[in-house]
Amino acid sequence: MKGTYLGEFQELVLLTILVLAENAYGVTIQDELGSRTGRNISRGALHTALTRLDEKGFITSEYGGATAERGGRRKRFYKVTDSGTKALEESKMLRDQLWSEVPQVSLQKAGN
């Protein structure tokens, strides 16, 4: 199952791409993730995740037009594939299922 396992960070990246819809490329994904999680995401880590997701077939990408802000280089826009969406759903289902089965008692925080 190693090939299709979805890590926590990869899951976040996938979701972010979905959130950003048409404008998901390296810099925006990083900014979005950074601002939402409050974590400082390294560019390298992000690209590692993107490469892995691509290898697993969860995302595809295509080049957009060249822009001046990138020194004349094109943006690579990412899209989540169907299998990507499916993997996300599976992951969410698994979590929902687990949440639903957590006994109420253990959710009460100590001291309440």
Add this chain to the structure above:
Amino acid sequence: MNQTIQDHKPPRIPQRFLRWYCKPELLEDIEGDIHEDFNKRYTRSGKRHAHVYYFLDVVRFFRPFVIKKLFKTQNRNVMFKLNTTIAFRHLAKNKLYSFINITGLAIGIAACLIIAHYVIFQLSYDKFHDNADRVYRVHNQTFQNGEDLGTGFYSGYALGPSLIRDVPEIEMQSRVHPYYGGAVVSKVVDSVAVTPFREQDILFVEPAFLQMFTFNFIQGNHNTALDDPSSIVITESTMRKYFGNEPNVVVGQVLKVDGGWANGHYRISGVVQDFPANSHFQFDFLLPIKRVLMRDQYTEEGTDWGWTNFYSYVMLSPQSTEAAAEAKMADLMHQYIPEQLESDGQKQVLSLQNVPDIHLRSEVTGDEFGAVGDIKSVYFMVIIAAFILLIAWINFINLSTAKATERSLEVGIKKSMGALRPQLMSQFLTESFWVNLFAIVLAIGLTYVFMPILSEALGVILEVDMTNPLIVGALLALILAGPVLAGFYPALILSSFKTVTALKGRFVSKKSHAFTVRKGLVVFQFIISTFLIAGTFTVSRQLNFMQNQDTGIDMSRTLAIKGPDTNVSFASFEAFKNNMEQVAGVEAFSSSRSIPGNGYNWGTEARRSGTDRSNNGTVNVTWVDATFLNTYGIEVIAGRDFTEAQRQARNGMIINEATVKAFGLGSPENALTEKIILSGDTMAIRGVVKDHNWQSLHKAYGPAIFLYRFASADFFSLGVNPQNTDKVIKAAEREFEAAFPGNPIEYYFVDDFFNRQYQEDKAFANIFKAFSAFAIFAACLGLFGLASYSVVQKAKEIGIRRVLGASGTHITILFSKRYLILTIIANAIAIPITYYGIKSWLENFAFSIGITAELFLVPMALLLIIATLTISLQTIRAAMANPVKNLRSE
């Protein structure tokens, strides 16, 4: 917002780096992202910030998934494998050649590794203290009437506290007072002192000493260990010495210290780990300085700057600099004792020296406390290491190019099959790589074998540590650089053959540049060898000279006994003296406060009576009794020896010739009419003795004065009849124990004792010997290899000469000649270099052998003999071989 962001040029070097390593399919994407961020940062926080982050981004992308295959052509790996196979076959085919090559290189590298260990050790002194960078020793430079008298570190006890008071940069200070003369220390069990040992390394220090330097307390409290004036801190090895190998807690146990400075009982308040060997001072016991300050000697009026028996360490506060502290302390002594310094015509300049610098770069010009290294000897070792490595590499180059003829066919065929020059070069470099690699592996083994032997010669125990980053770095550098440095030239030569001539065979003309370079390299090797042999020869001659030189003192027949530290009453002294004088074979008995080779008792100032204080000069004083000069055979050239019939003051002083000269007393006879003011006391001159070597022959004769003392307990000297030596020693042991119970006896013949001063010189000579042996062996290996190849090449010529009637001797001479000429040329070039080296080394000695032709001729002759033997091994065999064998095959 996007409109406000302009496009800027990113820094070039990181950009190029990124483009170099990044997979092409990812490049546009990644570079674009980084660039976009760069532009944003540029607008937001400025150019600098943006540049820094651009660089960081590039570095952070240097990850496996981004990096393209930098060595992408599979072909190279295949070629490397193939070249390796060829190299192995070639090495296996020429076993002698491979052996010489690999051994020579391995020896060179091993020598370098060993020297590297030594150098690392020398450079590591005192770095183990956590605060090493801000702990300093206080030095003082003395000028008299503007003349620099040198730098020392001894000062009065008032200096330490005034430093803390007047120099705000100084955070802590500790005065140190060595336990001069040593003491007998014993363990007190049930109020009885047992296991007495004579101890030398005892220091009185302040509590701050424990904070400034890094001590690892095994027992006891680091912060309070020396607060109580009756506490004592000992080292772990001292603890084992007194309490056995498996002691329980020894804190609280009592030690008795007897030696004259601060006798009494001390309670052990701490046990610290021994200092490592790379410390500029060592100790076995630490005592609170309060104890020694209680002595009358230091409590009397006016002794605060007078008794210069102390030295000080200080620790600066973290933010202050050495220069700032020095500026404030330079003329500190002139604030406290201006009148005294002025009337002496002296200027005292205080300065600091960082503790890790003391070992190799001590600013102190006189005697150091403990043995001190010298940065020059470290440089010297590095040069020797470089020489040996060079010799080894030259061997490799020579042997490889000498084999050129043999491999011409191989090269020719490869070239005609279409091999390009770079491919051929990579083949020979691969060969070089493997030879170097084998050599390094062998060298590591050799290092383990030779290190114990050589570390003994070096006088320091060194452990092989192959994990030291510097050693690892050096090995990596050797693995990478060695094959290229040593292999490049042969590869260039071998791959340069013209295809057709190479295939034809005979191609190396006698005038080819390969041969001249080779000759040049052999000459260079022999220059180094001559230099090292001559050096070795000079060093051992000088050492021999120093040990056998007539010092003006009769030492070989004099047995010295170190006096007792405890239970010395005049009665027991008298008893010992009388009993010893009765022993058959004892021809003289003398007591004194010091003996030759042990230094002087007191360095002080003196001047001729009738002159003023600015004429003060330094003199060294030793107290002896009336039989001393006689026992040691020191010749009195004017006046008389001391006599027991008179009191101390009436006996006056006996001076040496150097004193006569230094104070302008005229002739020795005339000096008897003069008086000398010694440290304020005017004294008559009773006699003049011939100059003699009281100290090692490194030092010139200096003004020295003997003062009379009826009886001293520091040293007893016995003039011994050589036939009765054993009996005298037995008697001395018996009588010493009877007279001074509880004192371990320590005795030696004075010549042995005197020669202990040359330990460092001996170590130096040993190093020189060991490494010149290395160098000569490596050079001879090279010569042997070269000769053997030239013989193989000329096998036919030899055969023809033999058939036509040449004698074996004739052929041997013919073939040895050219190498002998090379060694002679090398010798000629080596002479001036060697001359300079020998001359500057001998300048370290006030008494030296001087430079004679012999120092050059003997090494040259030796080298010629060694070279001839090496070559003859080959040429004689060739000359004696049956010529038919060599001529038959075509």
